[in-house]
Amino acid sequence: MIILAVRCHPARQPGDTSQRGECCLTRAGSGRATGAVRKKSRTRSLLPQSRNLWSVARTWADSWEAEWAGEGCAKCAQGRPDEDEWGVRWYADSFADAYLLKRPASPGCSVVVFRGRHVPDSALFTDAEVTGYWSAVRTVGAAIHRVYAPAQINYQCMNNSVAxxxxxxxxxxxxxxxxxxMLPDQAFTGARSLAPAELLAQLARLKAALR
Known part of the structure; x- marks a missing residue:
């Protein structure tokens, strides 16, 4: 009776022509491969070659998973205010609120916030939430186009700082x-606060553009 054993070699390094990164069957005790059955390891080939994924130091906060699940979520805790420390609301519907920033990096810069429940990633939206939220974002963008006539509008939904x-x-x-x-950091750090009268005037124009 012939007993076969599986033998796997470590991953190949650049320029290495040995059997590294392959698995083959050998006759037990012979150390010789049965030529026709050697094949490459699919698992190793799918991994990035630049680093070992299991030895990389974590850089994200230890609290991230809890934040992602909604613990201490500032957006949920604030309810649906007409104003917060960052901006003043000028649009609201069943799925979202939009706020004109008090210190805009560019004229008309706003933030649209999903409302209704905690959702950390838009991939977790229901079908109704997908339609409702992104329709709200479109409505906000259309009003900004009417009021400010920009060359383009960016829509940045990253959710890295606030999940x-x-x-x-x-x-x-x-x-x-x-x-x-993307706008460089200095556009945000160097942004000036809108004067109260200027803020109110822009809010009025945005609201009027919704009609």
């Missing part, structure tokens, strides 16, 4: 500091 679906909507202009890319 609750919300979309930053910065209008882009032909003279801004980041053509054909």
């Amino acid at each position: 609750h679906v919300h979309t930053h909507v910065p209008p882009r202009y032909l003279d801004d500091s980041g053509p054909r890319t």
